[in-house]
Amino acid sequence: MQPVYFLPKENFPAFLEALKGLGSVYAPVKVSKQSYSFKAVEKASEIAFEALRTILPPKKFFYPPSETLISYDDGRILEYQEEPEFKVIFGVHPCDLAGLGIMDTIFEDGPADSHYVRRRRMSMLVGLSCMPDKHCFCQSMGTDCPEKGYDIFLTDIEDGYFLQSQSTMGGAFLDGSGMTGILERAREAHKDRYKEFWIRRKDAFSIGFAPDNLRATMDMEWDNPVWEELGNRCLSCGNCTPVCPTCYCFDLVDVASLSGDSGERRREWDSCQFTGFAQVAGDFNFRPGPVDRLKFWYRHKLHGFDDAYGFKTCVGCGRCTVSCPSGIDDIVAVVNILQSSKKAENKSDAT
Amino acid sequence: MQPENIALKTPYLPVKGTIRSIQPMAADNYLFDITESTGSLASCKPGQFVELWVPGVGECPISVCSGRVGESIQLMVRRAGRVTSALFQLEEGDWVGLRGPYGQGFPMHEFKGRNLCMVAGGLGVAPIRSVWQYALDHREDFGKLILIYGMRHTTDILFRQELKFLLRRRDIDIFIGAEEVMGPELPPIAAQLGRVTDMLRLADISPDYCVAVCGPPVMYKYVIEGLKKKGVPDAQIWLSLERHMKCGIGKCGHCFIGGKFNCKAGPVFALPEIKHAPEAIECANGEY
Known part of the structure; x- marks a missing residue:
């Protein structure tokens, strides 16, 4: 298995700085008394670690509510592909990791949706453990324990985080020299606390159903x-x-210029x-x-x-x-x- | 940027087509012949569809209505909505966009060597035309052929000239009927009053027939009942289902039926595949 690490909480700002070295970092930010939203963050203090569900799930980074797919101009049909910038999405909980896995399957299924897939490939997902509230039922859907779909996953074990990587990119990041002095190799005590956390979490769900039938x-x-x-x-x-x-x-809509000679073909979230x-x-x-x-x-x-x-x-x-x-x-x-x-x-x- | 991204092309890019001819067939039903130089549509099979794009207005899914797609593709379009209304404003020489072909067409390979009955209701005759053209082009591959084509009014008949010609052939039995007489009469031999189901009763369909059906959503239940009475097993009945396939590639969700995307798994299904899928051949509002 990939090596596992321990990140003491006091080292988190340095960890975040290293993530920022890869690209813009987005994380849950408190936007009102009871709502959170994934937003670009600069400092660790901006991150709402306690956030459970953001208003919109992280799909918005790869599948924006409205985007141009093709354009046309004076009788020519043109491909419209923006070059995505690298994004690190921090604080993705198990349910949202599973959600992105489903989105990946749909959009990668041939013919692949290049607009989604390009953005997705230019991203790193950093998962974060959570404790369920009275509306969480990921356990019933079998999406409560992330076994795939993340690059790095952080389990909160009180004084620090237990770090696992799954992808080559996540593994390289944790094993890399940039993490020297920030991460420690996880010791037996950390592993025990990690295991305890997930057992405690399993029993923390207050609602649910048997999904079998x-x-x-x-x-x-x-x-x-x-x-x-x-x-x-x-x-x-x-x-x-x-x-x-x-x-x-989604819906597909044409947005034409006033003259009608040029325009764009856009997609917009539909319901x-x-x-x-x-x-x-x-x-x-x-x-x-x-x-x-x-x-x-x-x-x-x-x-x-x-x-x-x-x-x-x-x-x-x-x-x-x-x-x-x-x-x-x-x-x-x-x-x-x-x-x-x-x-x-x-x-x-x-x- | 990672190198694998370079190869990823948007699947939403249409090819440019030029309208070569527009032939009015009935009120609000025009046959568009569109040339396309890349050859990307040449692999069109009977029952497949394309996304037809009127720049600045939008796309709509249209069934291919010819069994022979070469340098041009024929699309029978009814003026029914925003995009088709805009299309009717275009003239010969104007350009449109085309994406496709999409979906699973009628399983012509499975029909080969067997008797084939084609059932069309209204505009459903467009995809069925690609089936009969294919079958007649490969006549020796098929057993007996029956074509049943029903419409509401006699004036609604599409492909009148072609059907007149077909009626002279001895190697295909043709039943054409309308529910009401209006304007010019139907081609004489087959002219009759009645619904598709009435003609189904008249046709000599034995249980060994394969059946290709396309028509308005309300028609299916009755056609299936009629075929059951003839002893045709479900597995030999193939239906082309109508949905608004907006993307054509199993992403946008508009054509979802039961557990499948109509644009990818369909639009043509064998009856057992969709028989128990909610909303597939029954209509939510109970109208048949």
């Missing part, structure tokens, strides 16, 4: 009355989708919760109502990619739950309803 449950409960109940409260605002670490849907998302020519809409759309979203998150890619697209970060103005994106509560037995109803059917 989720696939069958989502299929069986397609007509469950809960969808009507929740969907009728849905405002179709689409809040749940930009905040989701794995929502990748399956918007009325026209599944509409085809002739105004036929495959998901005309909020019930259809909400149900689709839940199914896509909890079952959608089982066939195409072999994974679910919910990572259990809880962002949709906290950002839904109608309080209907409580995935844990809904799954618990779907999984609950209907014995009582069956009995009354029989009598």
